Amino acid sequence: DAAVIRIKGTNKALAMTTDGNGRYCVLNPYVGASIAVAEAARNLVCSGAQPIGLTDCLNFGNPERPDIMWQFILCIEGIKDTCEALNIPVVSGNVSFYNETNGLSIYPTPILGMVGLIEPADRLMTQWFKQAGDAIILLGTTKEDLGGTEYLRVIHHREQGTPPVFSPETEKAVQTCVLKLIGDGLVQSAHDCSDGGLAVTLAECCVSGPAPLGAVVRLGSNGLRRDSLLFGESQSRVVLSVTPAHSETVLRIAGEIGVPAKVIGSVGGARLLIDVEADRSSPGCRVDADLDALRDRWGRSLERALS
Structure with a gap:
């Protein structure tokens, strides 16, 4: 970052x-x-x-x-x-x-x-996942924020809508929380959600380190569209990885600061798996991505853009 x-x-x-x-x-x-x-x-x-x-x-x-x-x-x-x-x-x-x-x-x-x-x-903190078995925690709230996103531009060739909702008070609380958790030695990795949304953030956590390391993630729909869950760019969100022994402490501290936090998965494996649960309005879906392919896409993106 x-x-x-x-x-x-x-x-x-x-x-x-x-x-x-x-x-x-x-x-x-x-x-x-x-x-x-x-x-x-x-x-x-x-x-x-x-x-x-x-x-x-x-x-x-x-x-x-x-x-x-x-x-x-x-x-x-x-x-x-x-x-x-x-x-x-x-x-x-x-x-x-x-x-x-x-x-x-x-x-x-x-x-x-x-x-x-x-x-x-x-x-100093880095963004990539460190070891299998670590818990993945999402700080912040995912909303229906697709306006102006990279997803709309790349997939649907549109640049329209309303940008993500932004609250400086919420942002300050999230940043205070992250600095507190890092300062207390409770965090293995930290990466902010931005362009591409949660799915892209998780992919970067898997492939940006010295060696790729996968993850298994499960997302509740919470009444949101699947593309909003995966690629919406809701602000004031951070993906953390923490050892299982620290996960409850991290959730408690986040709650005390007033930051929504939940465990969404675990680190490990040779692929990135993201399951979105079904609800009454839409079926579930699964993202199943090969880490070598993701790393190639991520690491050579500038080369491809200029070729």
């Missing part, structure tokens, strides 16, 4: 990340910019870092057009309000206007760079 570098001569490290989502911002500039701040901070927190500063690069079309200036103002307000809620200072930034071709503007795209402090440095 972040790049990490040790500070020489100290027991500290810096974590760095960048974030931005033009699809969200073109649908709702205020919410899109707010989510960009939150996800950057969540990336750092999942690495064990306390966010300490943000810089922005605000990319827009022609500001002489009222609709473009409206996008610009709302994005700034979203960044400001979310930074204040999460207590993260904006220390620098720049603005790039007139980004258009033949009168067609780019999407409003605030790109945010954020830095966090890991202290002590051995509190």
Whole structure:
């Protein structure tokens, strides 16, 4: 979720990340910019870092057009309000206007760079599953959030709808919870849910480490569409893996902080298996994915995009 570098001569490290989502911002500039701040901070927190500063690069079309200036103002307000809620200072930034071709503007795209402090440095956390038998815990709540998602863009070739619901108060509680759990040594891995939703997050947890490691996951439908459960991009969610001995403690601490948490599966095996339970409105389904195929898709995605 972040790049990490040790500070020489100290027991500290810096974590760095960048974030931005033009699809969200073109649908709702205020919410899109707010989510960009939150996800950057969540990336750092999942690495064990306390966010300490943000810089922005605000990319827009022609500001002489009222609709473009409206996008610009709302994005700034979203960044400001979310930074204040999460207590993260904006220390620098720049603005790039007139980004258009033949009168067609780019999407409003605030790109945010954020830095966090890991202290002590051995509190560093990574996103991949570590050992078979660990419990997989989902922090946060999955909602019917398909608007502006990667799933809609890639599978249905649409960029429409309403971006995911975002609450800075909920986000702050989740980040506080994750830092507490990592600081107490209760977590084996932590990875935030973002582009692609829960299914993609789980796949990345399985294949992003030194060696692939599978998982078996079971999801209750809770009255949601199957594609929302798997690929919806509901905010303020984090996937943790913890040893079985720590799972009850993790659930208790999350409850005390006011963060929804539940065990959704276990680490192990040579495949990623996700079972979605049936309900009265829809049948169940199973995702059964080969880890080598997932790792190839994930590891060579940039190569394919540029070929």
